[in-house]
Amino acid sequence: MASISDDRARAAAPGAAVERAPLRLPKGWAYLPLALVLLTFPLYANGFWIVQIGAYSMILGIIALSLMFLAGYGGMVSLAQMSVAGCAAYFFAILGHSSAEAISLGWSAWLTLPLSLLIATAFATMIGLLASRTAGIYTIMITLAIAVAFFYFTRQNYDLFNGFNGFAQVEPPHFFGLDWRQPLPFFYLTLVVSALCYAAVVYLRRSTFGLTVQALRDNQRRMRALGYHVTGHQVAAYAASGFMAALGGLLLVWLNTRISPGTIGVGPVIDILIIAVLGGLRHPIGPFVGALAFVLLDNFAIDLIDRERFNTVIGLCFLAVVLFSPDGLLGLWEEARAALTRERRPRD
Amino acid sequence: MLAALLVAVVFLVGLGAGWWQLTGQDKRFIATVLNGLTLGALYFLVASGFTLVFGLMRNVNLAHGSLYLAGAYIGWTAADATGSWFFGVAIGFLAMALAGLALQLLVFRRMEGQDLRQTLVTIGLSIVLADLMLWQWGGQTYQFIPPDWIDGTVRLPMVGMGYSEYRLILFLAAVVIGVGLWLFLNKTKVGTMIRAGVDDRDMLAASGVNVQLVFCVVFAVGAGLAGFAGVVGGTALSIAPGEDTRYLLASLIVVIVGGMGSVTGAAVGAVLIGLAEQLGLVYSPTYGVVYTFLIMVGVLVWRPQGLLGRGG
Secondary structure, eight states, rough: OOOHHHHHHHHHHHGGOOOOOOOOOOOOGGGGHHHHHHHHHHHHHHHIIIIIIIIIIHHHHHHHHHIIIIIIIIIOOOOTHHHHHHHHHHHHHHHHOOOTTTOOOOHHHHHHHHHHHHHHHHHHHHHHHHHHHSHHHHHHHHHHHHHHHHHEEEEHOOOSSSSTTTTTOOOOOOOOOOOOTTTHHHHHHHHHHHHHHHHHHHHHHHHHHHHHHHHHHHHHHHHHHTTTHHHHHHHHHHHHHHOOOHHHHHHHHHHHHHOGGGGHHHHHHHHHHHHHHHHHHHTHHHHHHHHHHHHHHHHHHHHHSSSGHHHHHHHHHHHHHHHOOHHHHHHHHHHHHHHHHTTTOOOO | OOOHHHHHHHHHHHHHHHHHHHHHHHHHHHHHHHHHHHOOOOOOOHHHHHHHHHHHHHHOOOTTHHHHHHHHHHHHHHHHHHSSHHHHHHHHHHHHHHHHHHHHTTTTGGGOOOOOHHHHHHHHHHHHHHHHHHHOOOOOOOOOOOGGGGSEEETTTOOOOOEEEHHHHHHHHHHHHHHHHHHHHHSHHHHHHHHHHOOOOOHHHHTTTTTHHHHHHHHHHHHHHHHHHHHHHHHSSOTTTTTTHHHHHHHHHHHHHHTTTTTHHHHHHHHHHHHHHHHHHHHOOGGGHHHHHHHHHHHHHHOOOOOOOOOO
16 A cells, blocks of 8 residues: 555544444344344335335445445445445346346346346455555545446446436346245345344454454554555455445345436435444444434425425434534434443543 | 646647648547646636645545535626626635635534544535525526627637637636646745645644634635636536536546645646546547546556655
């Protein structure tokens, strides 16, 4: 690396905000009620709640989780996670079936599914290779530039990405004789993928790889002196989180049955960051909490204020969180708990 | 500097080729290069403020595009009310300079040294500002009416083809402002303080300079330039929602290519990106963005700190 001087890189490291002790959330069996609620959710909710609130929140949660993994543990705030998700969705439509007969190749889902995941992960790896040339605050600029450039590219390119229109009628495959478009199978599919991603992040956090990435966030120079391959670990983190984002992207295109530049525009790219920060970057449950809050606001802000002004509301919520609760909604939870048990938080 | 020379050589070769045998192809090429240069001039006006603020305060102001668009809208409203285009330009500059001052005093000063938080705040601000502007000015496109005497067509000497007079003046204005900024930074006392602050902020404060005041000056000038660019750029092209993102992306790429914190770098980067964008648009419309992107990737691989950036 050695691109920007280390002093500056360290001063700019976003990890500084997340260096404190991990959030103390309930552990183990305390999650049983949550799991029960999620598993039985379709029993007492209607189709709208199952898909548009439940599944949609979890999908956004998965993509935001991939950002949380990079930003929270690696100190690399990548704004290109939505682009990686969109890349997977685009290639699923390009290789498989869609309304754009002239472009879609119509391959079997057994082939398009792994291929689109692979291409998106490769895309994420390349983003990682570029972004790890710089550090800290520069990462945001470069990944934002990549995300916006990808958006403009898909919009102006008609040969491959079908330009402004994108692809419609992108159906999920019919595996195991089930129509995964139906609310119930789709909800459980999303739930299983979310749980797997969540478990993967929890596992990675404690693995040698995860610990190395966290150490790189805290002191890159020392880790290099110890003989760790800094860029290699960072790029691997990008690839791992890119794979997660790609899974989210596939679920997203199955939910919407369409993918167009609007899905990966600046708005959605920033939304993922908002969701991750809203929930909190210090624990993998944060992105899901943030996604649920975001989707609820998105759907029900209409009752509170003019639907047209949703962006103002979400922008102000985001500003409020950044200004007053750096750990997001999870931070509020911790503070409330600390206040209840009259427990002093360790000062840093 | 090497890149600037290279661009100049390419440009002159292009002009020379057009001089000898003026086919329609050549004229199209010259017009495209001129469009690229004027677009680069516009990008320079926007990006120079961005890079100055970044260099001194380590503050990636992702609301910089919003300042551009807000300056354009406010300038348009002022020009529309008074009928004077120049009044619109002045108001666009002043309004955004004040907005920048307010941002620095009310927001950034309170979270000094917390780069990520500052950047997140600017993202939040840009979302809210974009939505409020959409509310106030709606989704339609606005067009400025510049004074008649700068809004004509001039016949270019040598090549004998017509070109927009306004765009040439825009290019000249950007050159004048660029030279002015260079003189301000290199020949005045405040400029010396700013450059010292870019190199070592703490040492500057320790030697008795009121750093907060310097920050305010830089932020006001940077934001004001964005507002100014909003009006003059809105006159050359047009103003509509979404332009904020376009100029934010342009500023980002220009300073990544040119080197963060370097005004000369911003000039070089802006010309490169402006040319790449226009040439790409004309000669391969569906892959135009790729050229801009490849320039950025190339620079990151070859010189991660930017063409004229320091450090590393």
